[in-house]
Amino acid sequence: MIQKIITLRGIGLLHDALPSGAVKLKRVTVIYAENERGKSTFAAICRALADGDGGLINARRTFSGTYDPKVHLRISDQSYKFENGAWSQGYPKILVFDSHFIETNVCLGSRVEASHRENLLEFAIGEHGVKLKKDIDEKTRRINEINREMRDKARLISQHSGPYSVEEFVELKPEPDIDTRLEEAQKRLADARNLESLRRRPVPEPLLLPEFVLDDFERVLSASLENVMEEAERRVKEHIQRRLDAQGEDWLRQGAIYLETADECPFCGQSIHGVELIEAYKTYFDASYNELKQIIQDELNRVEETFGEACRGEVSKVLTQNEAAQGAWSDRPNLPFPAKLNEEEIKSVLDDLREAAVEAITHKLSAPLSKIGLSDRLRRAAQRYAAMRARVEEYNQGVRKAKAEIDSLRRSLATVNLGELQEQIKHLEAEKRRSQPNIARLCSEYQELREEKSRLEEEKRTKRRELEQYTENLLRRYRESINEFLAQFGAGFSIEEMNVTHVRGTPRTEYQLAVLGERVSVSSQRDESVGRSFESTMSEGGKRTLALAFFLARLKVDQNLRDYVVVVDDPVSSLDSGRRRATRDALVELVQHCSQLIVLSHDAPFLRDLVRRLRDDEWEALQIRRHGDYSIIEKCDIHRICRNEYYKIYETLIRYLEEGPTGNESEIARYIRDYLEHNLRNRFPIELEGAKNLGDMIRRIRQDPAAYGRVGQRLSDLDRLDNFSSPYHHLAADRPPPPPDAELKPMVQLALDIGRG
Structure with missing residues (x-):
């Protein structure tokens, strides 16, 4: 307190x-x-x-x-x-x-405006309700502030977000390799648009070096007629199978020894000239020899053809073609083209191998029945060639991989949807813009504001539900309490209903008055259908009574x-x-x-x-x-003030008449009305009960002058005194100047005359 x-x-x-x-x-x-x-x-x-x-x-x-x-x-x-x-x-x-x-x-x-109903609600809901409402208002204020900040940031973000909305753009999550992905997509689009040109580009081919099997070559060099006896053996065994038994082979082998120096069969003594089987053997042995020589010659031819100028030309052709292909695809640095081979080195290795092999096979050809071994030169040349083939095969693997990727690229480009690819590029371009530091910062701030707004809106909804439940219970009791006070005051009207409405997010009370069973809208607009309004229905006393009931009910x-x-x-x-x-x-x-x-x-x-x-x-x-x-x-002393007020006024007027003006003429003029109000209220306490001022009293007296005796005959004087004194009860700014003594004194005398009877 x-x-x-x-x-x-x-x-x-x-x-x-x-x-x-x-x-x-x-x-x-x-x-x-x-x-x-x-x-x-x-x-x-x-x-x-x-x-x-x-x-x-x-x-x-x-x-x-x-x-x-x-x-x-x-x-x-x-x-x-x-x-x-x-x-x-x-x-x-x-x-x-x-x-x-x-x-x-x-x-x-x-007039009852929207602001009155808003303020009344805030007053009615009390400290707890106001705390809830202020919390809601603060969250609303912050949400509005966030909305403004989000709009400002969205305006800046939208300059970079196309073709996406701001909400879509801020949710993009750029990957670390965005530049590479974008470059690849742009390249793919360019390739798709130039597919025919890509199809005309050369592609690499593997370099196929002929195989040189040293073991096979060595068998040719070491070949002799012993090797050819395999055919003779076949014929002999065929003869034995037809003519002899299991021991026939040994028997023929022993007899054949004698055929080398004799013209007669060592068994029967007959001449062997013209004997078909014996001639077959001889013919057979002659063909095998010639066949051996042919094999050696064929091997020489094969070496010269396989590892000669044709092979050298193929090496040049393939390597030149592959170099051209690599140049044609130079805009594709990721294609796995192998490192270039040294053409002259390959040819040198080929030449060494060919020359060493030709040298060895020529020697063999000069002595077909002799077994020729591998020279050191040939062994070294073969080893170098094998190593070179391994390098070429490694090169070929790269070629095949590059070719496969080119083929795959061409096939994939043939199925490309240009529209979808263009959209993908737009997406990647947006991702790249999204990753720029200044834009990323804007987006992060926008997302933080959006999250804060979402949290505040949920908290606001929770608080609003709490306030609505609290307010609903409170207003029911508040309306009941208001009506109790209005009944206690004998108001003649009551609150019919009281609810809460929200206009643009702002809560306010909505209520109606009931006057003699009829509803009166508490609105600044007149209800033309019934011609009733707050303005036309409520007197000044009624308005103050309603306000006091509102106030006291809230306290209750x-x-x-x-x-x-x-x-x-x-x-x-x-x-x-x-x-x-x-x-x-x-x-x-x-x-x-x-x-x-x-x-x-x-x-x-x-x-x-x-x-x-x-x-x-x-x-x-x-x-x-x-x-x-x-x-x-x-x-x-409030009792003394009440007891002496009328006497004080009366005494002041008497003193003025006796002593004259002392600079208090305005106060004396005001006291004229006060004196008459006290006097008449004391003389007619029942008849003038409730009359608020002298003007009300005069109107009462005028309704029934006879009931007021001699006072009822002085109505014109009372009007004159009221008109004179009332202006001096106005505010200082509207108050007239002090009256002159000549005008004031007769008025005081008239008032005292009426007051005395």
């Missing part, structure tokens, strides 16, 4: 409000002040403290004042100060009912009210006597539930009636009164 007001300077009429020092407050503090003395300023200071709003104080800086705005309050044993344009700290546990509350949460004049349903200071400014302005009593009773009940109640009013009897229902030790009465051009705050 606010324990003490220590300093209050430089704010509105409260320029130096505590000339006698600090004033203490109690759990219930009533503050009496006439209109325009600073009540609303004090309420605004309390609201500014609750909001921590320094601007509200600075905006009320005293005109032409000598002090800067300064406030020092003692609340719950802690100091709260406003100086140098700012609060040292805020104290949010203060709730203020005043004209600002009405204009912010209920209506402005006769708040479970944490015990920690709050409640400030109520002019709660009974524009209310009739019945509602004044109901308001008093509601405030007395409120005292039991809040930490502190501060009530400000220009109606001293209302404040007196309020504190009469409290223990003397739990309340304090203060007064804001005029002091020079400004106002001061001091303790007061």
Whole structure:
């Protein structure tokens, strides 16, 4: 609770409000002040403290004042100060009912705008609800901020994302070998478009060197007639099979020895000339010899043909062709072309082998029956040739692999879909752009923002569901409590239904009034079908009653009210006597539930009636009164103020007539209406009950003049006095200048004459 007001300077009429020092407050503090003395300023200071709003104080800086705005309050044993344009700290546990509350949460004049329904919801849902709503609002603010940041980044990313959307582009995951893959795809597209040209390019062929089997060549060199006897053996064995038995072979072998030197058969003595079998043997032996020579000659021919000029020419042809093919495919460095061979080296090896082999076979040909061995030269040439063939075979493997890849390339290009390949290249180009450091950073930031937004949206949905459930339960109790207060005030209307709607993400209350069984829309738009609206239905007193019911109902349903200071400014302005009593009773009940109640009013009897229902030790009465051009705050005796107010006014008017003007002519002019209101209300308490001012009283009297005796015959004088005095009750800016004594004195005399009977 606010324990003490220590300093209050430089704010509105409260320029130096505590000339006698600090004033203490109690759990219930009533503050009496006439209109325009600073009540609303004090309420605004309390609201500014609750909001921590320094601007509200600075905006009320005293005109032409000598002090800067300064406030020092003692609340719950802690100091709260406003100086140098700012609060040292805020104290949010203060709730203020005043004209600002009405204009912010209920209506402005006769209009109920969307902002009123939004603010009313925030007020109704209380501390817990406001915390949830602020959390939602903060998440909404951050989401909107993220959306702006994402739009800015998306605009930059979109300059590089084609043909993809920004969302698709940021999800691309470039591979480390993107440059290679892109180059290959671009090359493949170019190849596909030039397939016919690729088909005309030469391809490598393997170099086929003839095989030289040294063992086979050696057998030719070592061949003799012994080798040819195999044929003779066949014939002899054939003869033995036909003519002789198992021992026939030995018998013929022995006899054949004698045939070498004899012309007669060694067995029968007959001549062997012309014997077919013997001649066959001789012929046979002659053919085998010739055959041997032919074999040797054929081998010589084979060596010269196989390893001669034709072979040399084939080597040149193939190597030249393959070199041309490699040059034609030079734009394909990845093709596995083998390293080039040394043509002259190959020919040299061929020549060495051929020459060594020809030399050996020629020697053999000169002595066919002689067994010729392999020369060292031939062995070395054969080894070099075998090594060369191995190198050539390794070369051929590369050739075959290159050729296979070329063939595969040609086949694959024949089936290429150019459209799909172009799309693939666009994708790879986008991937490459995506991998550039500045764009990658933009995309990462965009993804981080998107993830944060997704998380915040989920948290917001969770909080909103929590708030909606909380609000639904609260508003049901809130509406019931409002209607209880309206019934207590005898309002004649009630809240028919109260719900929450969301417009562009902003929640607000939606409610309707029920007046005599008919619904009235709380909207700034008139319902043309029935001609009813809030403006046409609600009187000023009804609007203030509704606002007060909203305020008190919120306090009633708040479970944490015990920690709050409640400030109520002019709660009974524009209310009739019945509602004044109901308001008093509601405030007395409120005292039991809040930490502190501060009530400000220009109606001293209302404040007196309020504190009469409290223990003397739990309340304090203060007064804001005029002091020079400004106002001061001091303790007061509210009972004495109520008891002497009428007499004070009467005494001031008498003194003016007796002593003349003393510079207080405007005050005297204002007192004329105040005197008549007190006088008539005391003389006709029942007839004028609920009349708010002299104008209301005159209208009542005019309805039945006879009921008011001689006063009923003075209506024209009453009108004249009301018209004269009322302007001096206006705000200072609208107030006329002080009246001259010659005009004022007759008016005072007329008023006293009517008051005396």
